[in-house]
Amino acid sequence: KAGVTQTPRYLIKTRGQQVTLSCSPISGHRSVSWYQQTPGQGLQFLFEYFSETQRNKGNFPGRFSGRQFSNSRSEMNVSTLELGDSALYLCASSVGQGMNTEAFFGQGTRLTVV
């Protein structure tokens, strides 16, 4: 059974540009969540999608957005990149949310903004 796949693995972008990251969840999983991981801050929740609907959103500026497609694949977009957006972006998939389900994580996309 294939795991959570994130593409690309590494990205280098310039300040002011925009970027799109992709996440393919485990087959059969309908919930996808995105996290930003930085040293000392742990994993900060960005947003969560379930059946193409955003169910929860973290405390990030509107430059961060996402969507989920009918096949459960998800993308997140960051516009007008800032140096502080440099981080590891993690995607997690699960069958649902809560209710005794667990989240499985991808390898992440390492974004460097220069």
Next chain:
Amino acid sequence: AQSVSQHNHHVILSEAASLELGCNYSYGGTVNLFWYVQYPGQHLQLLLKYFSGDPLVKGIKGFEAEFIKSKFSFNLRKPSVQWSDTAEYFCAVILYSGNTPLVFGKGTRLSVIA
């Protein structure tokens, strides 16, 4: 707002020493609790989880955790650490209802020295 606190930022232990990492959460209501581990250069992996029943749960690689509802705690333990346990450890909590996202603590970096 819901939060998860991990008491130790960095723990350094000698091989064969015992380990206990603290985790407290601020949720009310029924929760699902998790410990994840991130080995250097690898993706997040589930160490163990608590859904219900026996509050002492056992995970992979000899780890265990105890859920103490009255203290809102879910501490991770291992009787004897190995050099290969060097990693970052994250505690995570979600409401059973799924109405909130999976929220992580800031992580504890464990360094095991020979």
